[in-house]
Amino acid sequence: xxxxxxFATFIGLLFHGIxxxxxxxxxxxxxxxxxxxxxxxxKFSFKETWIPKTASQILFVAVVFxxxxxxxxxxxxxxxxxxxxxxxxxxxxxxxxxxGMGLSSGSPYGKFGAIRSVISAASELPLFVTVIAIYLFTxxxxxxxxxxxxxxxxxxxxxxxxxxxxxxxxxxxxxxxGPFSIIEAKEIVSGNMxxxxxxxxxxxxxxxxxxxxxLLYAFVLLFIGQLPLALMLLVMLLVLISLSFVCAITPMxxxxxxxxxxxxxxxxxxxxxxxxxxxMG
Amino acid sequence: xxxxxxxxxxxxxxxxxxFGDIVNYFSPYTAALFAFALIFTALAIVSRPERQVDIAxxxxxxxxxxxxVDLLRFQRFMAIACGLATLGAMVSGDVFNFTLFAxxxxxxxxxxxxxxxxxxxxxxxxxxxxVAMLATVPLFGGAAIILSSTGTLSMWELFTDGVVVxxxxxxxxxxxxxxxGMAPFYVAKAEITRAQGAPFILMVHxxxxxxxxxxxxxxxxx
Numbered sequence: 001x002x003x004x005x006x007f008a009t010f011i012g013l014l015f016h017g018i019x020x021x022x023x024x025x026x027x028x029x030x031x032x033x034x035x036x037x038x039x040x041x042x043k044f045s046f047k048e049t050w051i052p053k054t055a056s057q058i059l060f061v062a063v064v065f066x067x068x069x070x071x072x073x074x075x076x077x078x079x080x081x082x083x084x085x086x087x088x089x090x091x092x093x094x095x096x097x098x099x100g101m102g103l104s105s106g107s108p109y110g111k112f113g114a115i116r117s118v119i120s121a122a123s124e125l126p127l128f129v130t131v132i133a134i135y136l137f138t139x140x141x142x143x144x145x146x147x148x149x150x151x152x153x154x155x156x157x158x159x160x161x162x163x164x165x166x167x168x169x170x171x172x173x174x175x176x177x178g179p180f181s182i183i184e185a186k187e188i189v190s191g192n193m194x195x196x197x198x199x200x201x202x203x204x205x206x207x208x209x210x211x212x213x214x215l216l217y218a219f220v221l222l223f224i225g226q227l228p229l230a231l232m233l234l235v236m237l238l239v240l241i242s243l244s245f246v247c248a249i250t251p252m253x254x255x256x257x258x259x260x261x262x263x264x265x266x267x268x269x270x271x272x273x274x275x276x277x278x279x280m281g
Numbered sequence: 282x283x284x285x286x287x288x289x290x291x292x293x294x295x296x297x298x299x300f301g302d303i304v305n306y307f308s309p310y311t312a313a314l315f316a317f318a319l320i321f322t323a324l325a326i327v328s329r330p331e332r333q334v335d336i337a338x339x340x341x342x343x344x345x346x347x348x349x350v351d352l353l354r355f356q357r358f359m360a361i362a363c364g365l366a367t368l369g370a371m372v373s374g375d376v377f378n379f380t381l382f383a384x385x386x387x388x389x390x391x392x393x394x395x396x397x398x399x400x401x402x403x404x405x406x407x408x409x410x411x412v413a414m415l416a417t418v419p420l421f422g423g424a425a426i427i428l429s430s431t432g433t434l435s436m437w438e439l440f441t442d443g444v445v446v447x448x449x450x451x452x453x454x455x456x457x458x459x460x461x462g463m464a465p466f467y468v469a470k471a472e473i474t475r476a477q478g479a480p481f482i483l484m485v486h487x488x489x490x491x492x493x494x495x496x497x498x499x500x501x502x503x
Binding site for chain 1: 288289290291292309310313314317320321324327328329330331332333334335336343345479480482483486487490493494497498501
């Protein structure tokens with residue numbers, strides 16, 4: 001598991017670099033090299049590290065380990081074919097990491113990021129709808145059962161297309177530089193990550209890399225099915241590039257517009273679920 | 282082993298904890314939620330609150346707030362109580378116990394927030410209290426409908442295929458839990474971050490999200 005964790009971290013960081021590169025090229029800039037995020041993480045690992053004097057010191061450090069821990073757990077759940085509900089749980093618990101990170105420093109910028117994290121909780125609801133839609137089709141929330149279902153009945157991407165759109169939106173809402181990235185907007189410096197430097201930032205980068213890997217992997221696994229690793233990575237890359245396109249051409253929304261858009265999408269998906277329930281009995 | 286009937290939802294049963302006819306259970310799902318609640322309860326016990334830095338508008342000045350020891354003690358007590366209630370709700374095998382733990386989470390959340398003597402925070406706590414109190418109606422109403430329509434509140438019975446739980450009861454349970462502590466239900470909650478005590482305020486959110494995750498498992502399984 002540990003070699004796979006290292007592999008997933010490496011690929012996740014590489015994906016972050018590719019994400020930045022694609023956005024830059026679309027916007028007519030040369031952009032950083034694609035391995036820039038790997039270099040960033042290595043650089044932060046060896047930089048001077050401190051904890052702000054005003055911080056809640058234990059919590060300030062603990063959230064970094066929680067971030068790595070929950071996404072490592074999510075990767076294990078995904079690879080072992082565990083419960084999709086656990087993956088949904090990890091995604092929601094990531095909100096606690098974002099919130100705790102911002103609040104623990106005592107910094108007003110971190111606090112603003114933490115508040116934005118709370119009010120953007122609407123972004124979790126489309127995932128809930130996705131989980132229900134998948135359950136209605138497969139009658140199971142075991143990832144192994146969902147993969148087996150697709151081997152017999154074909155990809156859920158076709159059968160449950162609105163649920164796939166919801167999951168895509170969820171991944172988009174967690175991407176850096178995206179329309180929903182209000183918690184780390186530049187008008188509040190780096191938002192909830194403002195005060196986390198040095199090793200703590202490197203740890204967060206690792207956690208976020210795992211998160212990107214897990215979410216992209218989950219999307220392909222849940223809506224296309226199990227693929228050989230090389231093909232899986234290729235499809236994940238294609239999904240990532242499409243997300244980068246959206247991020248490059250969409251301005252960041254205001255916090256309340258973010259909630260409005262996500263709530264409207266959730267509303268539309270709830271209607272979809274009601275239709276599914278009625279038609280499928 | 283009691284053979285949890287919903288292996289395909291939260292995973293297979295790992296361990297059961299019997300209290301007479303009330304049987305709490307640990308599946309990979311509930312055990313993971315329990316572990317997360319335990320970690321943040323431990324953090325609330327050992328952490329000191331942050332000193333919030335506020336900017337004085339109209340200049341470059343800023344100041345750091347002091348930590349009030351009495352406030353710290355009360356908030357920590359409430360956060361630990363909230364953590365214990367959350368731990369109970371995560372592994373409960375009985376719908377009535379779950380609703381009791383959920384309402385206890387709501388009460389302790391109000392306590393954590395209302396401890397801070399600031400007009401904005403107290404306003405938020407007041408609004409939160411109203412929503413939490415109102416939410417107990419659908420919360421316990423949902424449990425009452427389940428009992429009257431199926432004759433049991435044991436999840437071990439309710440999760441079996443032979444027992445049909447009315448959809449309205451599930452909807453009431455979910456709405457009740459959202460009212461007891463789900464952030465999107467009241468944006469005023471953002472105001473509570475004016476209050477100091479990150480490890481304790483965070484417990485409000487931890488308990489809310491974990492309760493929501495558990496009620497989803499219960500609603501899907503029934």
